Amino acid sequence: SSQASSSDDGFLKCLSASIPGQLVFTRSSPSFTPLLKSSIRNPKFFTPATVRPLYIVTPTNASHVQAAVACGRRSGVRIRVRSGGHDYEGLSYRAVRNETFAVLDLSSLRAVRVDARASTAWVDSGATLGELYYAVGKASGLLGFPAGLCPTVGVGGHFSGGGFGMLLRKYGMAIDNVIDAVLVDVRGRLLSKNTMGSDVFWAIRGGGGESFGVVLSWQVRLVPVPPTVTVFNVPVTASQGAVDVVTRWQQVAPALPDDLMIRVVVQQQTANFQSLFLGTCDALLPVMSSRFPELRFNRSYCREMTWIQSVPYIYLGSGSTVEDLLNRTTSASVFASGYKATSDYVRRAIPRDAWATIFAKLSQPNAGLMILDPYGAAIGAVPESATPYPHRAGVLYNIQYMNFWSMAAGAGAVQTKWIRDFYAFMAPYVSSSPREAYFNYRDLDLGENVIVGNVSSYQAGMVWGQKYFKDNYKRLAMAKGEIDPEDYFRNEQSIPPLAKNK
Ligand code: FDA
Structure with missing residues (x-):
């Protein structure tokens, strides 16, 4: 490989003392590409232009991980850690710029x-x-x-x-x-x-x-969890009044009893109200008629089951089973579509006329979809500084924007532009200063690290860091300064180190 250097051979030599050879893969290994691909969920990061790792290491116990870190650091090979590979920007297995790195794939460590x-x-x-x-x-x-x-x-x-x-x-x-x-x-x-x-x-x-x-x-x-939970999915189209029902939902959903979660997936002209209630249909019916009559809910929508059955039912559909939860493989259909996503938090209900415009935009050609997750109750009761995740009290709901395209049809330029334009349109209606975003819906449009003196810059990182972490960004940078002051573990949106006395 053109990226290989003598230091990389040092990496392999160093590893050989501590890790069985069959757990280390170089680019010349026939297993390298299938292994790299095995948990990639966004195929736009699996193209000839993608900056790929030089090595993949698949540890089967903790000592292998310790050795990989020690050897990587000694020989100038960085490590990108991969667990499930679902990173929206692929940062667990690819780099934006040229970089000498190994993927540490933890999929064998899964007890x-x-x-x-x-x-x-x-x-x-x-x-x-x-x-x-x-x-x-x-x-x-x-x-x-x-x-x-x-x-x-x-x-x-x-x-x-x-x-x-x-x-x-x-x-x-x-x-x-x-x-x-x-x-x-x-x-x-x-x-x-x-x-x-x-x-x-x-x-x-x-x-x-x-x-x-x-x-x-x-x-x-x-x-x-109770022995019986109730799941429902109520679609409401624009012609059935979706604009009004979603407008109302903004006030209702974050204030419901904590055992009732009603999220909304808005796509084209339909708002799908998807719900999990921790109780029976009989207990749910009076809550729905008193709190959210606009949805015109009735008993025929109720599906009672156990909590564990609700998990595949909600995500994989009514034909799925509990055993399907064990299926780890990336399906061919997932690999066929690339996507772009980003997020917002809403702290003031969006006016009805803006929702009318949103629905119009969602029915444009090549439009994406929105997922609205209501907050309130337990998630909002945790103080902002108790964990790094700061989007707590006062958040009505989280928005995720997603747009998909067929990889066979191209690189998704139109769909990506749609997301960026829609994100710009939404600015007046969502949180600001900072415009909050969810780290796990990673979006490199929010900003990328700048390397200064071989460490990621704290100042430059504030641009994206405060969106994800608000005032917790500084404490995160100090924790980073304590545990990894030389910034060995890094990517395009990792926390930069800050010395404590700064
Ligand atoms: P991956 O292995 O790609 O890692 C993500 C990041 O964490 C990378 O930077 C990686 O280096 C680092 N990392 C991984 N393992 C690590 C370890 N052991 N130690 C240190 N660093 C490590 N989110 C959500 O909150 N609710 C949801 O319902 C969903 N649903 C959903 C559906 C689909 C289809 C996708 C693709 C994603 C989601 N997500 C989500 C977002 C998800 O939470 C996010 O992508 C996670 O970071 C994925 O974790 P993985 O281990 O799969 O990713």
Whole structure:
């Protein structure tokens, strides 16, 4: 390879003392490309122009991770950590500019150990959310965990950036329920909550992946779920009054009882109201008729099931099973479409006439979609500085914008432009100073690190850092300065190091 140098051979030599050869892949290995591709979810980052790793290392125990970090640092090979590979900008397996790096793919480190009696679990970063949910559901029908909807998302990246899903109003974010973790730092040390220091333990729970080292596993508090939950999906088209119902939803959804979550997916001319209620249909009906009569909800929409059944039902559809949660493979259809996404937070309800314009824009050719996740209740009750994730009290809902295109049809220039134009149009209606964004919906349009003196610049990073983290950005940078002052673990949006006395 043109990027290879003698130092890289030093990397392989160094690794050979500590890691079995069959766990290390160079570009000349026939397994290299299939392995690289195995968890890529956005195929626009799998093209001939993509800056790829020189090596892929697939550790099967903690000592391999420690050795990879020590060898990488010694021989000038950076490491990009990959758990589930779902990063929207592909930063776990590709670089924007030329860089000598190895991918540390944690997919073989994916044990889940549930202690149902204590209502806790240890989950390795390479596990998927589906594997975590499945293990919890197997251990107890009365326990669940509040994290994202998509079962193939990796625990490592998801927890690192926050993590929310259908239980966010009742139990908050994934990180609000993390009680311990195991971290390999830049010196190759294996650290726990007690030995990594309180600022670093604070930082790894939501301060973003890559920045602080390699998180190997997480201890979480499991949460109670009732034996029966109710799921519904009510589509409302524009001609059925979607503009009015969505306008009303903005005030209703964030103020509902915490066991009721009603999100909205708005696409073309339809608003789909998707819900999880922690209780029976009989208990749900009076809440809907008193709080949200505009939706004209009735019993025929109710689907009662167990919580674990609701997980595949909501994301994979009514024909799916609980066993489908264990399917880790990237489906061919996913690989066929590239996408661009970004996010906003809404703190003041958007006026009805703006919604009318939004619906019009969503029916333009090559338009994208919007996902609205209501906040309030538990997620808003956590103080802004308690975790790095600052989008708490006062947020009515989170918006995710997404646009997809067929890779066969090109690079998605039109769809990407649609997202950027729509994002500009939305500016007056969403949070400002800073315009808040969700780290796990990563968007490099928000800004990229600038390297000054071989470290990422704190000043330059403020541009994107305050959008994701508000005032927590500075404390994150100080935690980074403590655990990785030379900025070995870095990418285009990693936290820059700041010395404590600055
Ligand atoms: P990936 O492996 O790509 O890692 C993401 C980042 O974290 C990279 O920078 C990587 O280097 C770093 N990293 C990974 N593992 C690490 C580790 N062990 N230690 C340190 N750093 C590590 N989000 C949400 O909150 N709710 C949701 O419902 C969904 N749904 C959803 C659906 C789909 C289809 C996608 C593609 C994404 C989502 N997400 C989401 C966003 C998701 O939470 C986000 O992309 C996560 O970072 C993905 O984690 P992975 O481990 O899969 O990513």
